[in-house]
Amino acid sequence: MSRVRVFVVDDHSLFRSGVRAEIEPTVEVVGEAGDVAAAVDGIHALEPDVVLLDVQLPGGGGRAILDAVLAAHPGVRFLALSVSDDPGDVIGVVRGGARGYVVKAISGRELCQAITRVHAGDAYFSPRLAGFVLDAFTGDAPVPPDPELDGLTRREREVLRLIARGYTYKETAERLYISARTVETHVSAVLRKLQLSDRRELSRWAKARNLT
């Protein structure tokens, strides 16, 4: 099996070379960029499997790259990477099309796992993202307009809760007596709901968070 082709986007060259050194043995880093324009050009030219995307970037942020690339290359998967503690930023980039979010403090091994998972078409939720999402969908929000789409099922909540507690997918599956594949299905469903759910509710939540 050939190695996953990865493109790294981050405005700090030090961080890019650090990530490259950590993941290079497992995956193939085909290119890197430090701003939005260079990233869009590079991704168009190289068509990598997975793009590691910094949330905050000069020239429009990670969101601008997602918007520019996904329309033309829907097959490219994005994994967001950030130091941000701002749930609005993180949820924004996931809603823009990123299939996962990890914090920059992540170990090289975990990062490789996340890349593999995103490459396989699954979602990768770090504990922090799971926490943000639970917060977004729980809160004190009244009944969402379309329960089918906007609410999380009880099982999805349980899965997210365990991930937020630091469980891996495998440990989550064992704890809930379901298969790891089912955990992946639940997480992908949550990702889909996050990307499709009612904009009003989420923006209201983001606003409430920023006020506190």
Added chain:
Amino acid sequence: MDHPASSATGTRPRPGWIVLLVCVDAVVVAAFLWLAEHTSPPPLPLLVLLGVTIVGLLVGPWAYLATRQLRSDAAAGRILRRVFAGGTVLAGTGVVVAVLIATGGTQDPDAAGPVAMFAILVAGLLLLVGVVVLPWLFLLTRTLARERAARVRAEEHAEVATHLHDSVLQTLTLIQKRTGDPAAMARLARHAERELRGWLYGQDQGVPADLAGALRTAATEVEDRFGISVELVTVGTCPLNERTRGVVAAAGEALTNAAKHAGMAKVSLYAEVTGDQLLVAVRDRGRGFDPATTGRDRHGLAESIMGRMQRLGGTCTIHAAPGSGAEVELRLPVGSTR
């Protein structure tokens, strides 16, 4: 604040100009007063013409100076245009009324003169107020607003500079000095990161006000003391009271245990507040233990965690096995305390 012409924008009229204009005005007004005193009143059209000239001479220079000063400003331009329109309409109406009375009405031709003069003078007064007082007020408030904005900017900049100096800069200096001690460097870097984060995202300022803040403080203490990292995730929060403080203390004890015994560099701390209960979970992937044999003889676990939770009316569950990590789960019903 003095004259409108002397503030703000670049084109400053020479003071000589103003003095000259005032002198001319004074001479003309004096001549008019002398004429009114020593000659018989002129016919109405001449009177009107004279009135317009004098008022024009009085107001004109001010209007010219003010418009030149405010030409670049859209809002001020609008005010000026309105004032001019108002003045012109008033003066025009007065003249028309006067002419009508003088030509059509045979009853009292003498009333025409005062009416026309009055209208012209009021129009002149209006113009004078409009072009001198309003621009002056306008410029005054704008200058004040600008000064305030500049002051706020300067204060913000000073605050940022101070903060960066006290935290990041100091830490970077320390790190350069202690390159031989990786553990100390990591601790310093973590400390600086946390401080900067707290400052950027508004967390952790002084005494924590709620459960999430208190847990963050507890996690920080354990990180600093044992050199591990705690991954904290909170969902929702609630106010601190005696019971929730107790849960924070129990969580801190569980974190300390994990840091001491698990032998891992990372511990997860999770807290969730739902409508009626508070859940805190402390989890590590370390060497684990057997709760059946270990639980009772270890004071921290038995007393500080389990005993405390029982006294608070909550529960403590332990998921652990030798070799597969440990998780301490604290639950507290909070419905009644909120």
